[in-house]
Amino acid sequence: MTTADTPAGGCLLCGTQLLTPIAPDLRLACVSSDAFPLAQQAAFAVCPVCGMIQKVRDDAWNTAVAAIYANYKVYPLETVQTHLMFSNTGAAKPRSLILAEQLAQAVSLPQRGRLLDIGCGNGDFLHSFKQVRPEWEVCGFERSEASRAALEAHLPGVRFYSGSLDAIADRFDCLTLNYVIEHLFEPVAMLRQMQGLLSPGGGIFVQTTSFQRNPFDLVIMDHCAHFTPETVAQAGVRAGLRLTASSNGWLEKEIGWYAQPAETPLAAGPDPLAARAAQDCERMVRWLKKFPETVRQAAAGRPLGIFGTAIAGTWLAGVMPGEVAFFVDEDPQRQGQRHLGLPILAPQDTPTAAAVVLAFPAGIAAAIAARLEKNGFDFAKILPPAFEEPPLGGKKRWNARIKNTNEPRHENKH
Ligand SMILES: [Zn+2]
Numbered sequence: 001m002t003t004a005d006t007p008a009g010g011c012l013l014c015g016t017q018l019l020t021p022i023a024p025d026l027r028l029a030c031v032s033s034d035a036f037p038l039a040q041q042a043a044f045a046v047c048p049v050c051g052m053i054q055k056v057r058d059d060a061w062n063t064a065v066a067a068i069y070a071n072y073k074v075y076p077l078e079t080v081q082t083h084l085m086f087s088n089t090g091a092a093k094p095r096s097l098i099l100a101e102q103l104a105q106a107v108s109l110p111q112r113g114r115l116l117d118i119g120c121g122n123g124d125f126l127h128s129f130k131q132v133r134p135e136w137e138v139c140g141f142e143r144s145e146a147s148r149a150a151l152e153a154h155l156p157g158v159r160f161y162s163g164s165l166d167a168i169a170d171r172f173d174c175l176t177l178n179y180v181i182e183h184l185f186e187p188v189a190m191l192r193q194m195q196g197l198l199s200p201g202g203g204i205f206v207q208t209t210s211f212q213r214n215p216f217d218l219v220i221m222d223h224c225a226h227f228t229p230e231t232v233a234q235a236g237v238r239a240g241l242r243l244t245a246s247s248n249g250w251l252e253k254e255i256g257w258y259a260q261p262a263e264t265p266l267a268a269g270p271d272p273l274a275a276r277a278a279q280d281c282e283r284m285v286r287w288l289k290k291f292p293e294t295v296r297q298a299a300a301g302r303p304l305g306i307f308g309t310a311i312a313g314t315w316l317a318g319v320m321p322g323e324v325a326f327f328v329d330e331d332p333q334r335q336g337q338r339h340l341g342l343p344i345l346a347p348q349d350t351p352t353a354a355a356v357v358l359a360f361p362a363g364i365a366a367a368i369a370a371r372l373e374k375n376g377f378d379f380a381k382i383l384p385p386a387f388e389e390p391p392l393g394g395k396k397r398w399n400a401r402i403k404n405t406n407e408p409r410h411e412n413k414h
Helices: 059-070 095-106 124-132 145-154 187-195 215-219 229-238 274-299 311-319 362-374 395-399
Strands: 020-022 028-031 037-042 044-046 053-055 084-086 092-094 114-118 137-142 159-162 172-178 198-209 241-247 254-261 304-307 326-328 342-345 355-358 380-382
Touching: 020 274, 028 215, 028 274, 028 311, 037 059, 037 311, 044 274, 053 274, 092 095, 095 124, 095 172, 095 241, 095 254, 114 124, 124 137, 124 172, 137 145, 145 159, 172 187, 187 198, 187 229, 198 229, 215 274, 215 311, 229 241, 229 254, 229 274, 274 311, 274 355, 274 380, 304 311, 355 362, 362 380
Parallel strands: 114 137, 114 172, 137 159, 172 198, 304 326, 304 355, 326 342, 355 380
Antiparallel strands: 020 044, 028 037, 044 053, 084 092, 198 254, 241 254
16 A cells, blocks of 8 residues: 655646535545545545546545545455455455566566565565566555564465665566556656666556446545546646556456557647546546435345445445444355444354345346345345446447457456
């Protein structure tokens, strides 16, 4: 986890001072990215110049986010593979391993090289990358020294840097920035700094969330930036990079891209799809605000459980205080524990008289419901409000350079 910079004010991407509020009448209850409900609510804005969708960073937001970073809980090393993904067959695989496989395949990484993961945390991604490219030297960066001992114990031979990126004299064939850019107040400056650390021929891999495919991204308070394929590409262009591979299919509901230094700087024009992105944001906020009432009506007085203990489940429990009796989770590491003071049950231990809400984007919720049904779990399943997936105007172009050969996976942990 890399904490964000000091706020520079204005648009995160282009610095424009005056942002346009999105649905100013709507404020959204939030959780922290380490899954704790918060008292503060968030508002959203779109930049009239570059089209970046972002949180309104007022004093209340700054105070809330400073408190989140001061108390941040990283998943402990013992459960380093915590972020499991479940395919449609129910088989679990660490999210970081899927990412590492997709990266190596999409950009044809050579058998040898040196990789630096920025915001490496407990080394989850580096650990997975080593399985995919065992001969690569893997290195990690965090602003603080706090991760060093645990990381080095977990990954013998790992090189760890802390402090400032500018102080690093080594150069790298690949730099990775996974689930960090959405936290940054100056993403373009970060990408420029990263570019200075590349060996000739090297590239930068960025993975981030997509609120257009997963509205629960909006409820994460410390995600100040909510990227679209267009604005993430624009961040690269503004940093002097050119996109060489990109996909929103590497991990479902996320955006991934790989970029290399541009020989001649490209022009960063206004985002022609900004108005649609702002509409999508407003639509998603309204969808989220409708969720609790949908659940209440469908539960019809039955004991209520929430399927999933990560962001979406935590958020829903937070906006329905006193109405939830338990959580359900497929991850054996979580079963039998407690979350927000409530027990976490395995699907097979869930009372048949209960109603369980699947707190996921609609398509994923439907797939999970079908799988639970197939496995004979006959408790009532509450699906989210009807969900219209936004048309992806840029999808064809966006996926043009990458053939996504893996079957789509849905995410169970975010
Ligand atoms: Zn802007």
